Amino acid sequence: xxxxxxxxxxxxxxxxxxxxxxxxxxxxxxxxxxxxxxxxxxxxxxxxxxxxxxxxxxxxxxxxxxxxxxxxxxxxxxxxxxxxxxxx
Amino acid sequence: xxxxxxxxxxxxxxxxxxxxxxxxxxxxxxxxxxxxxxxxxxxxxxxxxxxxxxxxxxxxxxxxxxxxxxxxxxxxxxxxxxxxxxxxxxxxxxxxxxxxxxxxxxxxxxxxxxxxxxxxxxxxxxxxxxxxxxxxxxxxxxxxxxxxxxxxxxxxxxxxxxxxxxxxxxxxxxxxxxxxxxxxxxxxxxxxxxxxxxxxxxxxxxxxxxxxxxxxxxxxxxxxxxxxxxxxxxxxxxxxxxxxxxxxxxxxxxxxxxxxxxxxxxxxxxxxxxxxxxxxxxxxxxxxxxxxxxxxxxxxxxxxxxxxxxxxxxxxxxxxxxxxxxxxxxxxxxxxxxxxxxxxxxxxxxxxxxxxxxxxxxxxxxxxxxxxxxxxxxxxxxxxxxxxxxxxxxxxxxxxxxxxxxxxxxxxxxxxxxxxxxxxxxxxxxxxxxxxxxxxxxxxxxxxxxxxxxxxxxxxxxxxxxxxxxxxxxxxxxxxxxxxxxxxxxxxxxxxxxxxxxxxxxxxxxxxxxxxxxxxxxxxxxxxxxxxxxx
Numbered sequence: 001x002x003x004x005x006x007x008x009x010x011x012x013x014x015x016x017x018x019x020x021x022x023x024x025x026x027x028x029x030x031x032x033x034x035x036x037x038x039x040x041x042x043x044x045x046x047x048x049x050x051x052x053x054x055x056x057x058x059x060x061x062x063x064x065x066x067x068x069x070x071x072x073x074x075x076x077x078x079x080x081x082x083x084x085x086x087x088x
Numbered sequence: 089x090x091x092x093x094x095x096x097x098x099x100x101x102x103x104x105x106x107x108x109x110x111x112x113x114x115x116x117x118x119x120x121x122x123x124x125x126x127x128x129x130x131x132x133x134x135x136x137x138x139x140x141x142x143x144x145x146x147x148x149x150x151x152x153x154x155x156x157x158x159x160x161x162x163x164x165x166x167x168x169x170x171x172x173x174x175x176x177x178x179x180x181x182x183x184x185x186x187x188x189x190x191x192x193x194x195x196x197x198x199x200x201x202x203x204x205x206x207x208x209x210x211x212x213x214x215x216x217x218x219x220x221x222x223x224x225x226x227x228x229x230x231x232x233x234x235x236x237x238x239x240x241x242x243x244x245x246x247x248x249x250x251x252x253x254x255x256x257x258x259x260x261x262x263x264x265x266x267x268x269x270x271x272x273x274x275x276x277x278x279x280x281x282x283x284x285x286x287x288x289x290x291x292x293x294x295x296x297x298x299x300x301x302x303x304x305x306x307x308x309x310x311x312x313x314x315x316x317x318x319x320x321x322x323x324x325x326x327x328x329x330x331x332x333x334x335x336x337x338x339x340x341x342x343x344x345x346x347x348x349x350x351x352x353x354x355x356x357x358x359x360x361x362x363x364x365x366x367x368x369x370x371x372x373x374x375x376x377x378x379x380x381x382x383x384x385x386x387x388x389x390x391x392x393x394x395x396x397x398x399x400x401x402x403x404x405x406x407x408x409x410x411x412x413x414x415x416x417x418x419x420x421x422x423x424x425x426x427x428x429x430x431x432x433x434x435x436x437x438x439x440x441x442x443x444x445x446x447x448x449x450x451x452x453x454x455x456x457x458x459x460x461x462x463x464x465x466x467x468x469x470x471x472x473x474x475x476x477x478x479x480x481x482x483x484x485x486x487x488x489x490x491x492x493x494x495x496x497x498x499x500x501x502x503x504x505x506x507x508x509x510x511x512x513x514x515x516x517x518x519x520x521x522x523x524x525x526x527x528x529x530x531x532x533x534x535x536x537x538x539x540x541x542x543x544x545x546x547x548x549x550x551x552x553x554x555x556x557x558x559x560x561x562x563x564x565x566x567x568x569x570x571x572x573x574x575x576x577x578x579x580x581x582x583x584x585x586x587x588x589x590x591x592x593x594x595x596x597x598x599x600x601x602x603x604x605x606x607x608x609x610x611x612x613x614x615x616x617x618x619x620x621x622x623x
Binding site: 015022023026027030031035036037038039040041042043044045046048049052053054056057060061 | 093096097099100239242245246249250253294297298301302305307308309311312313323326327329412414415418
């Protein structure tokens with residue numbers, strides 16, 4: 001039972017958490033890159049899929065499901081910090 | 089530590105692959121057929137003239153005549169003259185017409201290029217239906233289908249990445265195949281199929297994600313462009329770098345300049361037969377524009393377009409939009425996915441790579457059961473294993489049977505039948521559904537053999553049915569050098585031979601299975617075995 005909950009928790013972290021990470025880092029990238037906005041948004045979206053896939057792998061490779069969520073929270077905090085630090 | 093990482097990746101590979109494997113198989117198989125969508129389109133419309141060699145200006149004239157009849161008040165008209173492989177037929181389309189209920193309407197029609205009248209013959213979904221199914225699925229609302237397809241594609245990207253990580257000897261395994269060794273052979277086959285086309289798999293999966301990127305990652309667009317559909321449209325238009333000719337109607341009527349002479353002028357600049365489509369906005373208005381786009385050339389085509397004043401016929405703009413490196417990279421990935429630039433040779437390679445990808449997914453699904461059924465024998469199978477085995481049979485063979493049924497229905501449903509095109513497609517899913525039921529009713533070994541035999545029969549007999557029901561069979565198409573049509577029949581025949589060989593193999597395997605078990609029983613003599621042997 002504990003095993004199943006751990007798998008479910010990691011799955012949520014990978015699918016939903018990974019999606020949030022991908023969107024967050026995508027937004028940061030689209031605003032940080034120089035160039036016309038159509039270009040930066042495109043590059044950001046192209047990269048976001050790699051971020052999502054990599055996050056999914058990450059969520060299943062750390063030792064416990066709890067750690068997976070901690071990793072996610074750290075990523076999000078860093079992403080949000082980067083985003084707020086961007087000049088606008 | 090390192091092996092723990094690899095173990096967790098192996099676990100992820102197994103379950104990600106299993107969970108959406110059948111949906112991915114469906115997407116890969118229908119998408120692979122999509123590389124021959126135009127060929128299948130033509131095969132499914134046997135009433136169409138074999139080759140349409142009509143001058144572009146003449147077919148534009150014919151298209152215009154028809155548009156004036158069906159959509160006289162539309163804001164935009166499109167005419168696609170027959171030119172080459174991708175657009176072999178004359179097609180017209182319109183946008184912004186007033187429909188009966190006051191809303192604006194759009195539509196399109198396939199025309200006979202010689203007469204300019206709607207093409208006669210059977211209504212069919214054609215190869216386009218199969219092609220569109222690989223990303224629209226079927227019977228699902230558009231939004232649900234798009235998100236499910238996105239999830240499947242992301243799962244495939246994860247399955248491929250973990251597959252590469254798990255694979256310790258990427259190069260050595262390339263040359264490893266141990267046939268007739270049960271689970272080991274399935275694993276080797278899965279590895280070889282995965283590795284041999286790894287670049288293709290990565291390209292097709294990653295580029296597949298890009299097609300709907302703005303739908304799946306809307307917030308990244310919104311961060312720069314703002315929320316809402318209109319802002320997203322703005323992004324897509326900026327990305328295309330080729331804004332549609334949007335000019336408001338002046339309300340002053342004016343006769344349309346003869347498009348035929350404009351097409352002639354465009355052909356003088358592009359070369360004969362190089363017109364991809366003609367777009368006429370605000371026809372009949374003083375603010376009319378006629379623009380002519382050129383056929384794409386090679387990979388990385390940049391859209392060339394000439395825009396003329398629709399009343400005076402003066403050339404207003406000759407546009408060859410430059411693209412940034414980003415857009416070029418983005419477009420190149422999409423072009424690689426669609427393979428429209430591919431000539432016959434490369435198109436076959438695409439088909440082959442797609443087939444190998446389909447087989448990679450199929451062998452992966454079979455491997456899942458092969459691994460687990462070594463430990464458990466039939467009556468004691470866990471429910472999950474039995475279910476996966478049955479879903480495997482009913483989909484891996486059942487889906488091809490469904491698609492073959494779609495082709496059969498195309499030849500057998502009467503042309504006068506009202507909902508013909510819909511029922512062709514229903515027939516495909518009814519056949520697939522019956523195969524899923526069949527796989528649940530029969531013992532697995534028998535179910536494999538029987539379904540493979542059905543698939544073999546359906547494909548080997550299809551050219552025969554074609555010969556009996558149409559005038560576009562091998563006896564006609566080969567002498568006429570119509571390889572586009574003959575290729576469909578011949579490919580189906582070749583697939584039939586493969587299915588037949590697989591059916592024979594499955595039969596001998598299922599005959600062997602009981603023999604080994606009796607051997608094992610006789611090796612350990614027991615009174616009950618002797619008794620059952622004597623009776």
